[in-house]
Structures are given as C-alpha cells and as structure tokens.
Amino acid sequence: MKRATIYSIASIVGVSPSTVSRTFSRPEMVKVELRERILATARELGYAPNRAARGLATGRSGVIGMLVPDVENPFFPPLIRAVQAAARVEDAELLLIDSELSASAEQELVDRIRPQVDGLIIASPRLPSKQLHEVVRGVPTVAVNRAIRSLPAVVCDNTSALEEIADHLHQLGHRRIALLRGPQAAWAATHRARAVRNWADDKGVELVELGPFEAQFADGRDAAAQIVESGASAVFAFDDLMAAGVIAGLSALGESVPRDRSIVGCDDVLLAQTMTPSLTTVTAPFAELGSSAVEMLSELIAGRSPRTVTLSGTAVLRGTIGPAVG
Amino acid sequence: MKRATIYSIASIVGVSPSTVSRTFSRPEMVKVELRERILATARELGYAPNRAARGLATGRSGVIGMLVPDVENPFFPPLIRAVQAAARVEDAELLLIDSELSASAEQELVDRIRPQVDGLIIASPRLPSKQLHEVVRGVPTVAVNRAIRSLPAVVCDNTSALEEIADHLHQLGHRRIALLRGPQAAWAATHRARAVRNWADDKGVELVELGPFEAQFADGRDAAAQIVESGASAVFAFDDLMAAGVIAGLSALGESVPRDRSIVGCDDVLLAQTMTPSLTTVTAPFAELGSSAVEMLSELIAGRSPRTVTLSGTAVLRGTIGPAVG
DNA sequence: GTGAAAGCGCTAACAC
DNA sequence: GTGTTAGCGCTTTCAC
Numbered sequence: 001m002k003r004a005t006i007y008s009i010a011s012i013v014g015v016s017p018s019t020v021s022r023t024f025s026r027p028e029m030v031k032v033e034l035r036e037r038i039l040a041t042a043r044e045l046g047y048a049p050n051r052a053a054r055g056l057a058t059g060r061s062g063v064i065g066m067l068v069p070d071v072e073n074p075f076f077p078p079l080i081r082a083v084q085a086a087a088r089v090e091d092a093e094l095l096l097i098d099s100e101l102s103a104s105a106e107q108e109l110v111d112r113i114r115p116q117v118d119g120l121i122i123a124s125p126r127l128p129s130k131q132l133h134e135v136v137r138g139v140p141t142v143a144v145n146r147a148i149r150s151l152p153a154v155v156c157d158n159t160s161a162l163e164e165i166a167d168h169l170h171q172l173g174h175r176r177i178a179l180l181r182g183p184q185a186a187w188a189a190t191h192r193a194r195a196v197r198n199w200a201d202d203k204g205v206e207l208v209e210l211g212p213f214e215a216q217f218a219d220g221r222d223a224a225a226q227i228v229e230s231g232a233s234a235v236f237a238f239d240d241l242m243a244a245g246v247i248a249g250l251s252a253l254g255e256s257v258p259r260d261r262s263i264v265g266c267d268d269v270l271l272a273q274t275m276t277p278s279l280t281t282v283t284a285p286f287a288e289l290g291s292s293a294v295e296m297l298s299e300l301i302a303g304r305s306p307r308t309v310t311l312s313g314t315a316v317l318r319g320t321i322g323p324a325v326g
Numbered sequence: 327m328k329r330a331t332i333y334s335i336a337s338i339v340g341v342s343p344s345t346v347s348r349t350f351s352r353p354e355m356v357k358v359e360l361r362e363r364i365l366a367t368a369r370e371l372g373y374a375p376n377r378a379a380r381g382l383a384t385g386r387s388g389v390i391g392m393l394v395p396d397v398e399n400p401f402f403p404p405l406i407r408a409v410q411a412a413a414r415v416e417d418a419e420l421l422l423i424d425s426e427l428s429a430s431a432e433q434e435l436v437d438r439i440r441p442q443v444d445g446l447i448i449a450s451p452r453l454p455s456k457q458l459h460e461v462v463r464g465v466p467t468v469a470v471n472r473a474i475r476s477l478p479a480v481v482c483d484n485t486s487a488l489e490e491i492a493d494h495l496h497q498l499g500h501r502r503i504a505l506l507r508g509p510q511a512a513w514a515a516t517h518r519a520r521a522v523r524n525w526a527d528d529k530g531v532e533l534v535e536l537g538p539f540e541a542q543f544a545d546g547r548d549a550a551a552q553i554v555e556s557g558a559s560a561v562f563a564f565d566d567l568m569a570a571g572v573i574a575g576l577s578a579l580g581e582s583v584p585r586d587r588s589i590v591g592c593d594d595v596l597l598a599q600t601m602t603p604s605l606t607t608v609t610a611p612f613a614e615l616g617s618s619a620v621e622m623l624s625e626l627i628a629g630r631s632p633r634t635v636t637l638s639g640t641a642v643l644r645g646t647i648g649p650a651v652g
Numbered sequence: 653g654t655g656a657a658a659g660c661g662c663t664a665a666c667a668c
Numbered sequence: 669g670t671g672t673t674a675g676c677g678c679t680t681t682c683a684c
Contacts, residue, residue, distance in 0.1 A: 001659095005660095005661055005662085006661070006662065015670075015671085016663085016670065016671045016672075017661090017662085017671090018662095018663080018671060018672080018673095019670060019671075021639050021661090021664090021669085022663090022664060022669090022670085023430055024662095025663070029670090030670080031669065031670090034669085034670090039440065046464075048437075048440065048441040049441065049661085049662075050381040050382070050441060050660085050661050050662070051378075051387075051662095051678090052377075052378045052379075052381035052387060052442070052660085052661080052662090053378075053382050053440040053660070053661035053663085053682070054661080054662055054663075055377050055378035055662090055676090055677045056376070056378040056382050056660090056661080056662070056663090056675095056677065056678085057661080057662045057663040057664080057675080057676055058662080058663060058664090058676085059676075061377075063421070063442075065487075069409050071403045071406050071410075072404055072407060072596060074403075074596065076399075076403075077397045077398045077402075078398055080397050080424075081397050081398055081424055081426075082423055083407060084397075084422070084423070085424075093421050093423075093439060093442070094405070094421065094422055095389070095419050095420065095421055095422075096420055096421075096422040097410070097419075097420075098374070098407055099404075099412075111354060111374075113419060114374065115376060115377055116377040116378070116389075116419070124680070138329075159408040162389070214532055215682095216598075217599065217600045217667090223591065225662040236329075240466055244601070245600065245603050246467075246673075248600065248601075248602045248604070251602045251603070256664060267657080269419065270398060270543075270597070270621070271596070271600060272569065273543065273600070274570040274572045274600070274601075275570070275572050275575045275600075276544045276570070276576065277577070278574070292473065293330070298611040314634045323530060331676095331677055331678085332677070332678065333677080340653065342655045343655090343656095343677090343678085344654070344655060344656080344657095344679080345653085345654060345655075347677090347678065347679060347680090348653095348654085348679090350678095351678085355653075355654090356653070356654080357653060357654090360653085360654090375675050375677085375678075376676085376678070377677090378676085378677080378678090379660090379662090379676070379677035379678040379680095380677080380678050380679075381678090382661065382662085382676085382678070382679090383660055383677080383678045383679040383680080384657080384660085384678080384679065384680095385660075404683080442660095453680070490665045498662085528659075595669080602654075
C-alpha cells in the first residue's frame with residue numbers, strides 16, 4: 001500500500017487534485033463543506049503532503065538551519081530550544097549542525113546545508129567576517145551572539161550587568177580583579193572583556209587579564225594557579241563553564257569559594273543554577289535571543305532587511321561572591 | 327542570476343542532463359575525463375544538487391529526525407552530537423525536535439516530521455508502547471534509552487555499575503540508602519530503580535524509595551528534606567541533575583556533601599564533571615549510543631531488522647561519597 | 653558510456 | 669470556487 005497523494009484523494013472524493021492541494025496550502029480558498037470531505041478522506045488514508053514535492057514546486061523547504069559551535073556547551077541548548085519553539089510557530093523545522101568549534105567546518109557545513117534550507121541561523125560563528133559573508137551568500141542568514149556588519153544579527157550586551165556586578169564586588173572590597181578571556185575568535189569574548197576593562201579603568205581597579213582561552217571547563221580549572229598567583233581576590237570568567245572550572249581548580253588548591261575568592265560567570269546556563277553554591281552571573285535572555293533570530297530570519301526570507309537587535313543580560317547575584325580577603 | 331541546475335550545466339558542457347546527474351549520484355558511471363569537465367563547470371557555477379528534487383525523484387530526503395524530550399537536559403546534547411557525527415558520515419542531516427517533556431507532543435511532532443525524514447531516532451520516549459508503535463508506523467525508527475518490544479532500540483544497562491558503587495558505599499558503612507526515582511514514564515527510571523532495589527535486597531540494606539520525580543534540578547533540591555528525615559546516609563539520585571539538586575537542597579539545610587551525606591548520580595553529564603566536588607556517577611557511553619542508533623537506523627532503512635543493542639555504563643567514583651556518618 | 657523521456661507529488665497561473 | 673495545465677530539478681529505465 002503506497003502513500004496517499006493529492007491525486008488518490010482527488011479521485012476518491014471526486015474533485016481535482018488542485019482542490020485537494022488548496023485544501024492543505026490555502027484552506028480558505030475551498031468551500032467549507034468540500035474541504036471537510038477532503039480532510040476526512042485524507043485523514044482516513046493517513047495522507048500528509050510530501051514536503052519534497054512541495055519544496056520543489058515552491059522553492060521553499062520549510063526548514064531552517066541552525067549552526068552551533070558546540071551543542072554540548074550549555075549555552076546552546078536553551079538557544080536551540082528557543083529557536084525551535086519560534087520556528088514551530090512558523091511551521092518550520094530545524095536542521096541542526098554542530099561545527100565542533102572549528103571555523104573551517106563552519107564553512108563546509110554551511111555549504112552543505114545551504115541548498116536545503118530556507119534560511120540559516122548561525123550561533124556564535126567563529127569564521128572571520130569576510131569568509132562568513134562569502135559562505136552565506138544567497139541564503140538568508142542571521143547571526144546570533146556576534147555583531148557583524150554584513151549580516152543581520154541578534155546580540156546580547158552584558159556591559160551594564162557586568163558593571164553592576166563589578167560595582168558590587170568593589171563595594172565588597174575587591175581591588176584586584178582577574179579577567180579570564182574567552183576564545184579569540186568569539187565576538188562575545190571581546191565584547192565582555194572590553195566592558196570589564198573599561199569599568200576597571202574608570203574605577204582605578206587593577207585588572208589582571210588572562211587568556212584567551214577556548215572557554216572549556218578545563219581552561220578555567222587550569223587557570224586557577226595563575227589566578228592565585230596574580231593575587232586577584234575576585235575573577236570574571238568569560239562564561240559559566242569557565243567559572244565552574246576556576247572553582248574546581250581553586251578547590252584543588254585548597255581554596256573555597258566564596259570564602260577565599262569570589263567568582264563571576266556569564267550567561268546563567270543550567271550549570272550556574274545547579275552548582276552549589278550557585279554562581280553569580282549574568283542571565284542571558286535565551287528565549288528572546290532565539291525568537292528574535294527566527295523573526296529576523298522570516299523578515300529576511302520575506303525580502304525585508306531587519307536591523308541588528310541588541311538585547312541585554314541581567315545581573316544575578318548568587319552564592320559565589322563575598323567580601324575580599326587577604 | 328538563478329541557481330544552476332543539471333540542465334544549465336549540461337548545455338554548457340554539451341552533454342545530456344542525465345550525464346550531469348550521474349556525475350553526482352553515480353560518478354563511477356561516467357568517464358573520468360567527462361566527469362572532470364562537468365565537475366569543473368559545476369564548481370564554477372556554484373552548483374549543488376537540489377535536495378528537494380532529488381528527494382522527490384528517489385523518495386529519500388537524506389535527513390533523519392531525532393526527537394528528544396528536553397534539549398536542555400544535559401543528557402541529550404552529547405547524544406545529539408554523537409548522532410549527528412554518525413549521520414554526517416552517511417551524508418544525512420539531522421532534524422531535531424524537542425517534545426518538551428510531553429508525551430502527547432511526541433505523538434504530534436512525530437506525525438509532523440514523519441513525511442520529511444528517512445528515519446527517526448527517538449530518545450527516551452515517554453509515549454506508552456502502544457501509541458509509540460502506532461505513531462511511527464511506516465517510518466524506520468529506533469528508540470534510544472528505552473527497551474521496547476515493537477522497536478529496535480539501543481539502551482544502556484547501568485546495573486553492574488550501580489552495584490559497584492553501591493558495594494563501595496556499603497564498604498564505607500552506609501546501611502540506609504535513599505533512592506530518588508525518575509519519571510514514571512521513563513524506562514531508564516524503572517530499570518535503574520530495579521537495579522538498586524535488587525542490590526539492596528541482596529545486601530539486606532534498607533532502601534528508602536522516594537518519587538517518582540520529573541527529574542529536574544528542583545525535584546532533587548526539594549527532596550532534600552525528605553532525605554534528611556529518612557535518615558539515609560547515602561542517596562542514589564535518578565540522574566546527575568537530580569543529584570545536583572539534592573546537594574543544593576542539603577546545603578540549604580546546612581549539610582555538606584560528602585561530609586554529612588553521600589550522593590550518587592547517573593549518566594555523567596557535563597554537570598557531574600564540572601561541579602565541585604565532582605559527582606560520583608555512572609558514565610553513559612554517549613558516543614556508542616549515538617553511533618549504534620544511527621547504524622541501526624541505516625539497517626532498518628535498508629530493509630534489514632537490527633536487534634536491540636545493550637551497552638553498559640561505567641562506574642566513576644568521585645568526590646561526593648564518603649564514610650557514613652550518624 | 654551516454655542520451656531521451658517519463659515521472660516523482662506538489663503548486664500556481666490561468667481558464668472556466 | 670474549482671478544474672486544467674505546466675512546470676519545479678532530479679533520477680531512472682530503456683535505447684543506442
């Protein structure tokens with residue numbers, strides 16, 4: 001028994017295939033009673049429109065591609081969920097691709113899925129602007145978590161949230177602070193570093209910059225010794241994962257957080273909320289990041305030119321900061 | 327400038343469209359020299375085969391669907407990565423769907439993507455067997471993390487790893503142990519509970535069973551009071567996330583792990599490795615789980631009937647267990 | 653080894 | 669409102 005098509009349904013109901021087609025693609029165009037009959041027999045036959053055929057005819061696949069550098073990094077799952085939820089509303093599916101932190105893979109993978117998606121959402125791309133621009137030529141694309149001239153983007157500005165936390169740290173007596181930088185090629189890393197640096201300059205606080213790091217847990221853990229050596233009483237890690245690493249590394253060195261040193265993360269991923277004590281960090285607006293991205297992508301697909309959207313993170317003071325010691 | 331097709335290339339090179347087609351789908355069928363020429367001009371034009379057209383002609387989309395109950399649960403990202411990596415090798419893309427913990431959504435979502443995928447991988451399905459069987463009718467499907475009669479599956483048996491940890495706990499003097507059960511509808515929850523229960527029976531250890539829980543962080547945290555009350559000196563949480571919750575909950579109650587109580591998780595997700603102290607748990611073979619699933623799916627698509635695969639978890643003793651106190 | 657032609661299942665003008 | 673008729677771009681017999 002083969003799959004039902006608009007033809008099989010049409011012949012059973014006694015209408016033309018176009019009417020069946022319309023019943024599914026523009027229901028309002030077919031008279032209610034007829035539509036009902038068609039829908040009924042379609043259900044009986046377990047009919048579902050063949051997406052490939054529809055895609056071939058319309059030039060639209062109904063799927064959007066999402067490229068992330070590392071699904072296992074807890075920053076991305078919430079973003080994926082948000083994008084997916086938003087896509088669902090527009091009746092689109094999500095093709096997910098993981099570039100495994102490789103810029104060259106980004107290029108290759110985009111090339112590969114380009115022909116089968118209506119649009120692309122690229123999260124935290126590592127590819128240099130020029131190549132990025134080059135590779136997405138022809139596919140509507142929006143970048144997330146990276147401001148870039150040639151592409152509409154949705155980014156998160158954590159500056160004021162970081163300042164707020166920094167001020168708090170300052171009040172707690174911290175006068176020498178370490179900053180663990182994120183990946184060289186990551187826009188967020190540069191942006192966050194600048195925020196902390198500017199704040200420190202303004203306040204006249206000594207800032208010890210470490211890194212750049214790939215921003216894995218191990219990087220944070222291994223940086224613990226340098227931190228201790230630096231004499232910084234508080235540290236801004238690039239993200240929550242690194243912060244967790246720092247805490248582990250300090251613990252191995254016999255220190256306890258926040259008793260001996262204060263740690264701040266960024267993004268407020270699951271990890272930050274579930275560790276004990278919970279992590280002081282900046283909450284990223286995942287849901288809005290995702291929905292804005294999808295929304296912008298739709299605009300783009302519709303031929304409009306959305307402007308880059310800038311959202312903000314929110315400071316959340318939790319258990320990993322305390323008074324400066326030493 | 328429109329996208330290149332086999333026709334545009336054919337007319338430029340001066341061959342028939344079929345030859346161009348073969349160059350891409352069965353390269354060995356066309357003479358080397360000709361093939362090179364075709365490939366060259368294809369490259370010039372930036373040609374890539376239209377997947378929709380190919381799909382329509384062959385009945386294969388080249389995409390496999392993966393359904394997870396919750397992308398944000400750290401158990402799934404490593405699985406997603408593994409599946410994706412394996413799929414890549416077979417030149418297939420991954421359509422990801424998140425059912426957000428709802429069994430009914432599973433049904434609806436599968437229905438929805440069924441027509442556009444060549445096969446389906448369903449991770450930790452919550453749907454009752456019968457409905458699950460019903461809904462995947464017609465699509466090659468493999469279940470992951472759930473043994474089920476009607477579907478080929480790849481599961482992980484943690485029994486011996488859990489016993490190993492339990493024995494260790496016993497040696498440390500623990501004689502009253504709590505077990506936090508996972509979601510009612512989750513196969514893994516039942517399976518793990520049985521393992522611990524049987525062990526406790528054999529050893530004559532008192533087992534306090536709590537739950538079932540949805541297995542979120544908050545569930546573990548909120549269970550802390552009951553645990554303290556139960557007098558159990560050690561606890562097996564359904565998974566790492568719940569274990570993290572328990573630790574947080576105990577901490578709020580003034581207890582410290584492993585000083586006051588020992589905690590064991592399951593799966594060894596990122597969380598388990600990055601918390602301080604790191605969590606004693608059972609490492610799930612994510613990579614094998616994913617690659618087996620894809621492998622079985624290919625078999626299924628090819629018309630063969632793969633047998634259910636059972637892998638094993640590995641005990642990993644870390645920082646959250648210690649001698650029984652009280 | 654290569655070409656011609658039919659067809660995959662749907663949509664979209666365009667008629668009626 | 670509904671039917672007719674071309675395609676959409678590819679694969680695949682079947683000839684040659």
